[in-house]
Amino acid sequence: MKDLKKYLTEGLLQFTILLSLVGVRVDIYLPPIREIIQGTSSAYSQIPFHNLRDTWEGSSLHPKSPDLDSFFTAKRLLEQVRALGGTRVPRTEVSAWLVHADSGDAEEGSFSADQTLLPADSNEETRSSTDSPANNHEGPSQQSSRSTLHQCHASPSQQQHIGPGASPTSSDYTKEKQEEKLDCCPSTYDYNSLHSESGKTELDEDVALENIEEPISIRDSNDIDLSGEDNQRIEIDRNTTEPSLFFEDFIQLLAQTENTLEITLEDIQPVSNVSSCRNSSTQNADDFGETLSQDVTLREVMFPSNLSSRRDENLGQRSEPFSPLNSSTNSEESLNPANLVQFLPSTDNSTRNLTTHDLFSGIDDNVFDEINLMSLALEEGFDPLEVSQLFEEPDSDSGLSLNSSHSPTSVSISDSSSVSFGEDEGAAGYSSDSESVLYDGLEGAVGSSWPEINKFSHLDYQQNYCDNITMHNVHHNHTYNQFPNQLEPVRDYHYSLTAKQGKLSSPCASGMDKNLSRDERRAKSLRIPFSVDEIVSMPVEMFNNMLSKHCLTESQVTVIRDIRRRGKNKVAAQNCRKRKLDVILNLEDDVGQLQARKEKLLKERAQCSKSMSHMKQKLNDLYRDVFSKLRDEQGRPVNPSLYALHCNSDGSIMVVPRRLFKSEQKQDMQKEKKKLNIVNKDFAKTFNGYSWP
DNA sequence: AGATTTTGTCATTTC
DNA sequence: ATGAAATGACAAAAT
Structure with a gap:
């Protein structure tokens, strides 16, 4: 059977x-x-x-x-x-x-x-x-x-x-x-x-x-x-x-x-x-x-x-899948099979770090190995001319935009991959519709050891990176299926970014450096194993940890701190400008609202004045009407210019000689003003200026 | 080509 | 006291 x-x-x-x-x-x-x-x-x-x-x-x-x-x-x-x-x-x-x-x-x-x-x-x-x-x-x-x-x-x-x-x-x-x-x-x-x-x-x-x-x-x-x-x-x-x-x-x-x-x-x-x-x-x-x-x-x-x-x-x-994981493999030397053999142990460690979430505890040792290798590669393989050139570059305005963080990001990807693979498409294989993934460290990864970055879930990035790189291999060797559109999003993205910057027309490695920001180039030149975005965005504690845990040279630390300071300040400036703009907009809104309120109040005042005059008119008519019907003891009409109507507090109305009424009225008015603290002088004036018939 | 806006950076202040 | 954030000012890039 x-x-x-x-x-x-x-x-x-x-x-x-x-x-x-x-x-x-x-x-x-x-x-x-x-x-x-x-x-x-x-x-x-x-x-x-x-x-x-x-x-x-x-x-x-x-x-x-x-x-x-x-x-x-x-x-x-x-x-x-x-x-x-x-x-x-x-x-x-x-x-x-x-x-x-x-x-x-x-x-x-x-x-x-x-x-x-x-x-x-x-x-x-x-x-x-x-x-x-x-x-x-x-x-x-x-x-x-x-x-x-x-x-x-x-x-x-x-x-x-x-x-x-x-x-x-x-x-x-x-x-x-x-x-x-x-x-x-x-x-x-x-x-x-x-x-x-x-x-x-x-x-x-x-x-x-x-x-x-x-x-x-x-x-x-x-x-x-x-x-x-x-x-x-x-x-x-x-x-x-x-x-x-x-x-x-x-x-x-x-x-x-x-x-x-x-x-x-x-x-x-x-x-x-x-x-x-x-x-x-x-x-x-x-x-x-x-x-x-x-x-x-x-x-x-x-x-x-x-x-x-x-x-x-x-x-x-x-070697490609490991390029983002290991700084040494990210370098040009990694292309050499002999060097690959040399880096095998660390590479393997990287892979293990990559995929083994439970082994974080042992990650630092591996990272140190990688850093050492990185430093070694820097000391041995890096062209000092390139370093000096990169550092002396006068213009080198940062193309980094954290808000539009993918721009430098993708460029960095391409660049680092170009260093590693000798062709830009090596990194273009990274593809993700997830912003977080992009931001999570793929981008500026100049080096590769990702010790703290694991906290940023870079394992996934690395995984994804490896996957895409692998797919890219398939894409390149033409042995297997090609998925032309598979890489298109990334490539298009690259193109759009570079086209937006108006610099790069081809994603070839030769021109990639020009699309890197100054900090990115610096980081790359010093083989700093972190991307610019990571350096900038990682929490303070993690940043300090990173500086202390890794065997970074003094220049590396200086550059990293500068990168972080500038990046932070860049973001702060952007936020500041945004706030300022918001304040200006808010003030403009306030001005508009206040103007509208003023117009409304003016209309209300006009309305009140109109109704007031109307009431005055009616009161005047009533006054005349009352006096026309008043008769003195001899039965003669009362002269309104000599007498006036006075309303007592008990509601009774008396006919008072105007001279007495005026003096009394003035006294009362002064008391009223003091008592009630009448503010509206206009109203008082109107009231006092009322011409009694 | 020049004017204007945007953006990055530095120095300084504020928190 | 210290460091991060906020902000003014300037220059360069972008529009």
Whole structure:
């Protein structure tokens, strides 16, 4: 039965691969697997690869592409391998073979090439690959060449998702970021998902074949039903490698320990895993070299014709994902394979820093290594003329605009990448619709070690950066699908920025320096491992920490402080002007409001005067009317010029001689004024000036 | 080409 | 006392 399974598996593998090569998309796995594994209500959202691929910003598929599935798989694996941080010959295809050839008995054709390099217990190694996420903590350096082939399975994000002690915050954030990246760059999501979604995509593929082969096993694994999705995934992973063995071991180990899945998997699969591979790649150069040599061999087997040419090319490209992570690799020397080998350990550390959120505690040492390398590169490789030129440049007005922060940002990206890759497009591969991502450090990153920056979630940036860089490699070598539109946003953005500045017409590296601000150029010249925006925007505490923690030269510190001071002041000036403008606008508004109020009051006063005169007139008429009807004791009419009407406090009205009334009225008026403090003189004047008939 | 506006920077003050 | 923020003034770039 087991042989039959293997036979079926291999047959399916071969058939699948052949279909892939022919150009037929092989996606026989996704829907059934998803339902079988997770059910229709699974929290997982299926990655719409096919939709994304086929409709990526309206771009059509590349005619060269034989199969997008194979391409994506290869690309993903290539990226994973690149994420290992070493100078490794692309083993994308090799990894693909290994992932699927778990039975390990393939003997004929190109498959034998893998088998020749793989020991007979390929089952175990495949298990190691699938179990690797849970084994990230362990760091045995017992890995062999084949273990490195499965580094693609190891990702800190996986560890975070799977490991019980994983930081939910960082992983959640990573997931968010990668969802954003999915929006902007679906083609990179494959790789992203590996790190954030616990290797979901890869799992699907791996399981797919096994699903056909061993549907019962998968069902069984679901029946076991560990506590969560991750557990399910790991179960399935194990199923893909050796279902029957898995259940025995797994149940047995479940009985032994139920606490952590990691422990379980470690027990089950002590073979070195991805994480251990990474760690050991830092620690054990021999293993790494062995890996490298075997990769080359595999590659030669797989691609005998174009190996030599593509190898160099990929060697150069392989450094690209790490350029933003390591200052040394960001320099021109990094293009040299020899230097790459020299920087391998630190590069690997960088990669580990990149992807391992839980390993922040150990990040500083790595950063120091990187800084040292950076300083070394500066001392050895940097042209002093360039430094002096950069510093003496008279004009060099800063093009930095923090409000429009992407402008210098993107330029910086291009520039730093140009230094590293010798071509601007190397960094143009970075693409994101998320402002935060852009701002989060990609931009001005002149150097690369990102110690404190991790607090800024630069891991995501780095991840994204690597992804896009990798995609850019694909774009350049023309071996795989091209996604012309994929890079267009960035390129257009660059162009718009530079066009706006009216300087750069071509994103070539030669002219990039002119588009950098003075501070950016200074930072670049001194290999300051932080972008200008970071230096300016990072909190004071973090900034001081950064200065104290890193082995920065005095000139570097001075420049960094100047950059920060100028940047802060620039922002302050902008804010100040904005405030001033706001104050002016507010004052103008106040003036308008006051003018309107004045006009309204004038109208009201006119209205009151009019009504007052009208009342006066009526009172005058009434007065005359009253006097016309008044008669004295002799029955004669009372002369209104000699007498006046006086209203007493009790309401009684008396006819008083006017001379008495006037004197009394004056006295009363003076008392009134003092008492009531009459302010309205106009009204008093009007009242006094009233000409009584 | 000159006028005006915008922006970056420095020096100083304010908080 | 210290340092960051605010602001005036100036110069250069942009319009």
